[in-house]
Amino acid sequence: MPQPTHPSHPVVQGASALQRAAQAALGVLHDARTGDDETRTAFMLGRTGLASDGAQIEATGISPARLAAVKAYTNHKPDVVSLYKTTRALEDGVGLIETPRADVKQDRYQVPTPDGALIPVRVFTPQQVDISLAHGIQRTDDCMGTILFIHGGGWVTGSLGLYADACRDLALALGRRVVSVGYRRAPENRFPGPLEDCYAVAKALYAGEILPDVRPESIVLCGDSAGGNLTACLSLLARERGDFEVRRQMLLYPVVQSNYWDSTPYRSVIENGQDYMLTQQDMQEYLLLYINGPEDLSNPHLAPLLASDQSGLPRTLLISCELCPLRDEDEAYAAALASAGTESFCYRMLHAMHGYLIDPASAPTIEDTHTLMRAFLDGIPSPDELAQGEGVAWRAIRGIG
Numbered sequence: 261m262p263q264p265t266h267p268s269h270p271v272v273q274g275a276s277a278l279q280r281a282a283q284a285a286l287g288v289l290h291d292a293r294t295g296d297d298e299t300r301t302a303f304m305l306g307r308t309g310l311a312s313d314g315a316q317i318e319a320t321g322i323s324p325a326r327l328a329a330v331k332a333y334t335n336h337k338p339d340v341v342s343l344y345k346t347t348r349a350l351e352d353g354v355g356l357i358e359t360p361r362a363d364v365k366q367d368r369y370q371v372p373t374p375d376g377a378l379i380p381v382r383v384f385t386p387q388q389v390d391i392s393l394a395h396g397i398q399r400t401d402d403c404m405g406t407i408l409f410i411h412g413g414g415w416v417t418g419s420l421g422l423y424a425d426a427c428r429d430l431a432l433a434l435g436r437r438v439v440s441v442g443y444r445r446a447p448e449n450r451f452p453g454p455l456e457d458c459y460a461v462a463k464a465l466y467a468g469e470i471l472p473d474v475r476p477e478s479i480v481l482c483g484d485s486a487g488g489n490l491t492a493c494l495s496l497l498a499r500e501r502g503d504f505e506v507r508r509q510m511l512l513y514p515v516v517q518s519n520y521w522d523s524t525p526y527r528s529v530i531e532n533g534q535d536y537m538l539t540q541q542d543m544q545e546y547l548l549l550y551i552n553g554p555e556d557l558s559n560p561h562l563a564p565l566l567a568s569d570q571s572g573l574p575r576t577l578l579i580s581c582e583l584c585p586l587r588d589e590d591e592a593y594a595a596a597l598a599s600a601g602t603e604s605f606c607y608r609m610l611h612a613m614h615g616y617l618i619d620p621a622s623a624p625t626i627e628d629t630h631t632l633m634r635a636f637l638d639g640i641p642s643p644d645e646l647a648q649g650e651g652v653a654w655r656a657i658r659g660i661g
Contacts, residue, residue: 321611322583326621330613331535340414340545347417355421363387364428369470373460380442381461381470382420384431403437404638405478406471407510408462410494412485412615414546415446415454426617426626433630434637436480439465443490446550451562454550458490459497466504480637481509481574484617486546488514492564492593495574509574510633513581513614516593518563520544526588536583538614543585565593570600577605577636579629580657581612591657598658606657607632628653635660 322330337343365385370378386403409427411418420442431438443449443457466476483491488511495506520529520543533540551557560567576597580590587608594606609616609625616622617629628649635646643661650656 351422384438410483410487412487415550484512506574516565518557528587533585575603584614608655
């Protein structure tokens with residue numbers, strides 16, 4: 261096997277492919293900003309291949325420049341199977357760059373699994389910082405509860421380090437301790453391995469084995485993308501096994517079904533499956549790296565929307581994204597929970613793409629998500645106040661109140 265610095269090494273080849281995709285995106289931006297009048301006019305009207313006319317670009321709510329760059333990157337990036345090792349290596353590098361925060365304390369633990377592995381866990385605790393001449397800087401924990409957070413990445417990528425800043429922000433925005441799970445990823449650890457790793461951590465958390473002062477009734481499960489899938493499936497497992505009771509969960513653009521081929525009943529897979537970072541092909545390949553065989557695709561522990569009984573599950577906040585292939589299945593899942601008598605709320609984030617929780621360019625959408633989470637957890641802001649965001653930041657599919 262070539263060394264990681266050799267041009268033929270898969271990580272180096274993958275990094276080169278990513279660089280080409282990024283250059284394509286930058287090229288679109290450069291042409292739009294520096295080209296002749298005809299080029300600039302075509303760009304502004306959406307004639308870069310993004311849309312047949314300017315109306316579709318206007319409908320997305322995203323600037324033409326950013327939308328063109330997103331499409332260029334999406335259409336040039338390598339496939340998931342070729343890319344995932346490179347993505348992990350790049351994410352590991354990004355994860356090493358952490359912004360020091362005096363107002364959030366970070367601790368690290370390891371949780372044993374039944375098969376003898378140790379799952380790394382990071383705990384982010386908001387701090388009350390007091391400064392006085394007499395006592396200097398005093399820090400005390402300042403949290404109202406605990407969030408068990410499961411990161412995304414198609415069960416294949418994503419990491420504790422990559423999501424560290426998002427977890428810090430979540431801890432501060434919600435005034436809660438955040439426990440982030442570093443589950444073992446596919447394809448080395450295929451279904452149901454990542455789910456069982458998360459279950460082991462949840463069981464230990466509820467039992468007070470990670471944080472002795474935890475109050476089980478205050479624990480909230482939360483995850484994004486594949487982490488949202490693992491969160492929903494973890495709640496199903498908890499209901500079935502009875503080791504602990506999950507009272508609330510927050511699912512951000514989760515994977516909840518398993519058909520991303522053209523026979524899918526969810527039109528957003530097709531409509532949003534080409535141009536907005538996460539593609540229909542990506543979802544097919546993530547699944548192929550995660551499953552052991554076709555029989556797994558019908559297992560509700562992989563596709564929770566397929567569960568025959570959706571009752572007795574936690575009170576749920578589900579966030580979907582307007583420009584995400586998973587949008588329609590997410591909203592169908594919220595409806596299925598409600599039909600079974602499970603209290604559920606669903607908001608569609610307007611102009612948002614999959615994965616925005618760790619996208620610095622999506623800061624306003626992240627802040628709006630935190631607002632919806634506070635309303636779900638604490639009732640603040642009120643339903644009347646939330647109505648101010650309707651049609652501007654989000655669309656209430658099943659609103660709080």
